[in-house]
Amino acid sequence: xxxxxxxxxxxxxxxxxxxxxxxxxxxxxxxxxxxxxxxxxxxxxxxxxxxxxxxxxxxxxxxxxxxxxxxxxxxxxxxxxxxxxxxxxxxxxxxxxxxxxxxxxxxxxxxxxxxxxx
Amino acid sequence: xxxxxxxxxxxxxxxxxxxxxxxxxxxxxxxxxxxxxxxxxxxxxxxxxxxxxxxxxxxxxxxxxxxxxxxxxxxxxxxxxxxxxxxxxxxxxxxxxxxxxxxxxxxxxxxxxxx
Numbered sequence: 001x002x003x004x005x006x007x008x009x010x011x012x013x014x015x016x017x018x019x020x021x022x023x024x025x026x027x028x029x030x031x032x033x034x035x036x037x038x039x040x041x042x043x044x045x046x047x048x049x050x051x052x053x054x055x056x057x058x059x060x061x062x063x064x065x066x067x068x069x070x071x072x073x074x075x076x077x078x079x080x081x082x083x084x085x086x087x088x089x090x091x092x093x094x095x096x097x098x099x100x101x102x103x104x105x106x107x108x109x110x111x112x113x114x115x116x117x118x
Numbered sequence: 119x120x121x122x123x124x125x126x127x128x129x130x131x132x133x134x135x136x137x138x139x140x141x142x143x144x145x146x147x148x149x150x151x152x153x154x155x156x157x158x159x160x161x162x163x164x165x166x167x168x169x170x171x172x173x174x175x176x177x178x179x180x181x182x183x184x185x186x187x188x189x190x191x192x193x194x195x196x197x198x199x200x201x202x203x204x205x206x207x208x209x210x211x212x213x214x215x216x217x218x219x220x221x222x223x224x225x226x227x228x229x230x231x232x233x
Contacts, residue, residue: 033220042122042207042223043162056218091162097217105211105219109154109162 002026004110006092012116013082021077021113023092031097032075033107034067037089046090049075050097082117089114120145124208124224131198131231139193139227141182141208149210151175151184151191152221156205165193165206198231205229 005024013019025032031050035043045059049069057067064082069075079086093107125140143149153165153175166175171186180195191208205226211219 031217031219035221040225042209042225043221045220045222048218048220050217056220059220093162093221095219105217106164106167107219107221108164111161 004092004094004108006090006110006113008113009111010114010116012118014118015082015084017082017117019079019082019115021079021090021115023075023077023094023110025073025075025092025094026108029094029096029108030072031095031105031107032069033093033095034075034077035091035093037091037112039088043091046077079115082115084117087115087117120149120210120212120222122208122210122222122224124206125227127226128228128230131229133200133231133233134197135231137193137195137198137202137229139206139208139229141191141193141224143189143191143208143210145189145210145212147212149212150219151182152209152211153180153182153191153193154207154209154223156207156226158204162207198229200231200233203229203231 007022034046037043048056052072064080067077089112091112092110095105095107121144150169152167154162155165166177168175168184174183207226208224209221
């Protein structure tokens with residue numbers, strides 16, 4: 001089956017513009033995570049969805065960042081008034097989620113969207 | 119809060135050399151531990167994991183043992199290959215009783231294996 005896909009693979013925008021980044025999780029995965037990876041760093045957690053609701057958005061850096069998952073599948077990360085410091089690779093991961101009933105829940109990552117803010 | 123500290127890179131080895139990448143963690147609960155790998159031009163892939171103390175995760179000749187007493191999860195391989203050249207990330211997830219398995223990553227260690 002298909003893995004996690006993300007579009008676009010690259011996005012170049014100008015400071016102050018609005019961008020949307022899309023994530024298509026693995027079919028049947030109810031949990032979805034967004035991470036941000038700056039150059040030379042490990043990924044940092046942004047937001048977690050279980051189904052349609054954002055169960056944990058504690059990693060969003062400020063109110064310019066917002067994410068939705070209206071039907072419990074595809075998710076969109078939205079960034080308003082982009083700043084140069086937002087330049088990074090944005091990663092999406094999905095997993096079986098709460099229904100897995102396991103002590104841990106393996107996340108599968110997409111290839112990422114490289115965002116460059118000029 | 120949770121944190122992961124892993125060995126600074128880059129690490130450069132010759133083929134067939136022994137590899138160790140150190141990883142230690144701090145967690146508020148009882149975490150699961152992971153090693154992820156990022157090959158050049160590719161996305162993050164799970165390499166191995168361990169969910170409780172003394173568990174050993176293994177895959178593709180790599181191993182790591184969950185050591186609760188030293189809060190460590192060091193990655194080892196007895197004989198590296200050129201194809202192992204990649205960035206390796208140590209990570210933990212600490213569910214804290216809920217269903218949120220968000221990962222906390224280390225900064226990554228770049229491994230280069232020369233023929």
